Amino acid sequence: MTETVNRTLQRGLTILELLSEHPDGLELHEIARALDLPKSSAHNLIKTLLSMRYVRLVGARYQLTLKTFEVGAAVVQTTDVTQVLRQYMQQAFAECNETMHCGVLSGRDVLYIDKIESTQSIRMASHVGIRMPLYATAMGKAFLAAMSDSEVRALYPEERLTPLTDHTIPDVEALIAQLDAIRARGWSMELQENADNVSCVGVAILGRDGRAAYALSISAPSFRMTPETMATCGALLLRAKRRIERVLRAL
Numbered sequence: 001m002t003e004t005v006n007r008t009l010q011r012g013l014t015i016l017e018l019l020s021e022h023p024d025g026l027e028l029h030e031i032a033r034a035l036d037l038p039k040s041s042a043h044n045l046i047k048t049l050l051s052m053r054y055v056r057l058v059g060a061r062y063q064l065t066l067k068t069f070e071v072g073a074a075v076v077q078t079t080d081v082t083q084v085l086r087q088y089m090q091q092a093f094a095e096c097n098e099t100m101h102c103g104v105l106s107g108r109d110v111l112y113i114d115k116i117e118s119t120q121s122i123r124m125a126s127h128v129g130i131r132m133p134l135y136a137t138a139m140g141k142a143f144l145a146a147m148s149d150s151e152v153r154a155l156y157p158e159e160r161l162t163p164l165t166d167h168t169i170p171d172v173e174a175l176i177a178q179l180d181a182i183r184a185r186g187w188s189m190e191l192q193e194n195a196d197n198v199s200c201v202g203v204a205i206l207g208r209d210g211r212a213a214y215a216l217s218i219s220a221p222s223f224r225m226t227p228e229t230m231a232t233c234g235a236l237l238l239r240a241k242r243r244i245e246r247v248l249r250a251l
Contacts, residue, residue, distance in 0.1 A: 011037065012045050016054060016068060021242060025061030082114070084247045085205075085214060088240040089116055095236055098220040103139045106131060108155055110140040110215060118220070132194055135175050136164050138202030139215035141188035145179045146204045146212035152176060167192040187234035192222055199225035203237040205244050213248070216240060 018034055019026060026034070032042035046062055049055040056065050089100050093116045102114035109131040134140030135156070144152050156172045169175050182188045188202045200219040207213035218233040225233075 008045070011035065011041070012049060015042075015045055015049065016064065019055065019062060019064045020068070020246070021239075023063070025058060025063035027060050028062070031062065081248070081251065084244055085216075086114060088244050089114065089216060092216075092218070092236040092240045096218055096233055098218050098224070098233070101139060101217045101219065103215045103217070105134075105143050105212065105215075108134055110134055110137055110143060133162070133164070135161050136168050136190065136194045138188045138190040138200035138217045138219070139204075140202075141175075141178065141182060141190060142202040142204040142215045142217075143212050144175070145182040145188060146206065149176050149179070152179065164194055165192055165196050167196075169193060185234070186238050189230055189234075191225075197222050199230070201225075201230050201233045201237060203234075203241045205241055205248070208249055208251075214244075 014035055015031060018031065028042055028046065029039060031037075031046070032039045035042065037045075046055060050057065050062075053065055053067050055062050057063075085102050089102060093100050097118055097120060099118045100116040101112050103110040103112050105111075110133075112128050112130050112132070115128050132140065134144050144155075147155075152175065153172060156175075159172050161169060161171055161175065163170070169178065186203070190200045190202070192199060194200075198219060199222045200217045202215055202217035204212035205214040205216065216237055218237060220229070
């Protein structure tokens with residue numbers, strides 16, 4: 001009986017998380033499809049959330065109510081940014097089990113401030129406190145993609161970029177072409193540009209001022225970072241980005 005109650009609670013909370021990512025709301029069939037639930041099960045869960053006033057029905061779409069804000073506001077008052085970053089890093093890590101990093105912008109470098117290490121036998125070596133060039137890391141490229149092209153060129157007036165491996169991007173114009181692709185895709189990638197046999201994907205986290213305040217990355221040996229895996233990791237990071245930015249706007 002306890003297991004059933006826990007599963008039901010988990011599904012109900014998952015619906016709240018899903019609706020938090022869709023401010024305009026979702027129809028019942030969309031909720032059921034997104035969570036891979038029978039429509040009847042989704043309906044029963046929604047009925048409970050409606051009765052407790054966490055959800056409202058507007059036309060045919062279910063939306064969150066201010067009651068969820070009231071609950072969240074109590075947490076925000078005692079929340080530290082590092083706790084927020086670590087929480088959503090852990091959620092992404094639970095789905096990929098690859099090494100995760102969090103970094104901040106430091107001049108022309110990214111400074112690594114947190115790490116969750118993969119439990120897999122083959123993993124990348126890194127440590128908190130290191131600095132790496134922006135142009136040669138996924139987190140760094142995510143920071144650069146959040147800047148304008150003129151700001152990037154101002155960072156690198158010498159045009160040529162110092163190579164760290166045979167795969168490091170060679171010059172600023174090639175870098176800017178990559179940044180255009182990152183902006184369109186939403187997440188960055190780095191293929192053995194910082195260290196041989198290691199590839200990464202990353203996202204920038206925007207602060208309340210709209211500037212990139214933090215970055216997250218997922219790193220793995222290149223043989224595990226297939227295009228499909230990179231796309232999956234990119235989606236995980238984008239989800240974490242959206243959730244973190246919502247909290248940062250409320251702090």
